[in-house]
Amino acid sequence: MFGAPEVPGWFWDSSQLRQALASRHMGKVVRAFRTHPYHGRPISQSVAAGWLYLTQSQLSRIENGPPVQDLDRLIQWAHTLRIPADLLWFSLPDEDTSEDETEATTPASPAGLLPEDDEWRSMTELLRRTFLKRGLAAVTLPALGLDELKHIAAALSDARRYADHEVATHFQRQLADCAANDRTRGPKQSIPIALGLVAAIEKTAGDAKPAIRRSLLRVGAQVAEFLGWLYRDIAMPELAGYWRDRAVEWAQAAGDFPMQGYVLLKKSQAAWDERDALRMLTLAEASQEGPWSLPPRVRAEALQQEARGHAMLDGDLSVIESKLEDARELLDQDKEASGIAAHYDKALFGLQVAICYNEAGQPDRALGLYEEWLSPRTFSRRDYGYFLSLKSEALVSARAPDDAADTGLEALALARETCSARTHQEVLRLVGRLRPWKNRESVRELREAVLHSTG
Numbered sequence: 001m002f003g004a005p006e007v008p009g010w011f012w013d014s015s016q017l018r019q020a021l022a023s024r025h026m027g028k029v030v031r032a033f034r035t036h037p038y039h040g041r042p043i044s045q046s047v048a049a050g051w052l053y054l055t056q057s058q059l060s061r062i063e064n065g066p067p068v069q070d071l072d073r074l075i076q077w078a079h080t081l082r083i084p085a086d087l088l089w090f091s092l093p094d095e096d097t098s099e100d101e102t103e104a105t106t107p108a109s110p111a112g113l114l115p116e117d118d119e120w121r122s123m124t125e126l127l128r129r130t131f132l133k134r135g136l137a138a139v140t141l142p143a144l145g146l147d148e149l150k151h152i153a154a155a156l157s158d159a160r161r162y163a164d165h166e167v168a169t170h171f172q173r174q175l176a177d178c179a180a181n182d183r184t185r186g187p188k189q190s191i192p193i194a195l196g197l198v199a200a201i202e203k204t205a206g207d208a209k210p211a212i213r214r215s216l217l218r219v220g221a222q223v224a225e226f227l228g229w230l231y232r233d234i235a236m237p238e239l240a241g242y243w244r245d246r247a248v249e250w251a252q253a254a255g256d257f258p259m260q261g262y263v264l265l266k267k268s269q270a271a272w273d274e275r276d277a278l279r280m281l282t283l284a285e286a287s288q289e290g291p292w293s294l295p296p297r298v299r300a301e302a303l304q305q306e307a308r309g310h311a312m313l314d315g316d317l318s319v320i321e322s323k324l325e326d327a328r329e330l331l332d333q334d335k336e337a338s339g340i341a342a343h344y345d346k347a348l349f350g351l352q353v354a355i356c357y358n359e360a361g362q363p364d365r366a367l368g369l370y371e372e373w374l375s376p377r378t379f380s381r382r383d384y385g386y387f388l389s390l391k392s393e394a395l396v397s398a399r400a401p402d403d404a405a406d407t408g409l410e411a412l413a414l415a416r417e418t419c420s421a422r423t424h425q426e427v428l429r430l431v432g433r434l435r436p437w438k439n440r441e442s443v444r445e446l447r448e449a450v451l452h453s454t455g
Helices: 009-013 015-022 026-034 045-051 056-064 071-081 097-104 116-135 146-159 164-185 187-207 210-233 237-254 257-274 277-287 296-313 317-333 346-359 363-373 381-397 401-418 421-433 441-453
Strands: none
Touching: 009 015, 015 026, 026 045, 026 056, 026 071, 045 056, 045 257, 056 296, 164 187, 164 210, 164 381, 187 210, 210 237, 210 257, 210 421, 237 257, 257 277, 257 296, 277 296, 296 317, 296 346, 317 346, 346 363, 346 381, 363 381, 381 401, 381 421, 401 421, 401 441, 421 441
């Protein structure tokens, strides 16, 4: 979710919101907004902080500390949450007639941008409405259409050519080919293939003997987890969660305990997209505590994820580096890149450590690791673009806005090429963080490119 959701008029009539507004305390208003029953479940501080271009810890202090008095910040946050003007204890600028008339007569820029003052204030709303509607439409059609049905038919036809004891291996090879296809062509082409595999495995398993059925369900769990990843990459968290849950269901039916822990780890990683640090940490810990023995690479990845959660929550370097050192030792011990998490190598680990250091307020150390490990020769174009977007975040933290904007432009181009909405999300986050340098030419260029990419 890029910005605060639109809410109906009656939303503002809740007693908690009315009390918060009456207290003239914007932090309490934000808390009442994100915990409103309308949302189904409370929105985390990490997610709400992203709407306001804050960190989770900053929002926590604002919600629990003294009232913010800075009028510019209050106006910005009121616009972000779309608080009705008549409920506020201060006046919004667009209530001033002279300013309204000035804005009304301001011609649109050639690039189709909003006037300068409104542009930044309205960025989140524009991206939420336009990007989500248009930018993802080409790759987020989950229904089974003609292409998906063709893949299902082909997968079933192929499966019939194999004996019982070979069919699971056949599907495993098909999954490996699908994953390779995703690395080069992105999710748009991989999703129909993976859906076809799921349907074929489910049909074949229904007709198989018990021992073969368990082998098929084990592969099915892997395909379902892969679908969870594909839907995460196109920013469809509900469908991603659905397929992860299916992966757990099939892993349980197959007696594949490590896969259940691995899916918990994948859920922890998905929580990063919303910067929900506590959920990340809790799930990373849970992935290691179940009735299973995780492969060394999965344990290393889980420990690294714990380190990132600690970096976001408290920034305790002693805890962070202890977790990372344990993860590094496990990775060094596992010489065979096979099974789940086979992709998790030293280069990927190095970039994950870079993210940890940036979140812990050590951007220079993070940038050193990006320089060492991030290379288009090592990563697929989709993954290279994603990590470039995160490198841009470290450049902002190091107060290098021009370099951050230039790197963000490169990441945005790769996001469009590979249909990676996940990378788009990170570039949008970058644009918000570059607001203090909004008048620099490089930042303007990035902002304009982002707005054009949503049109």
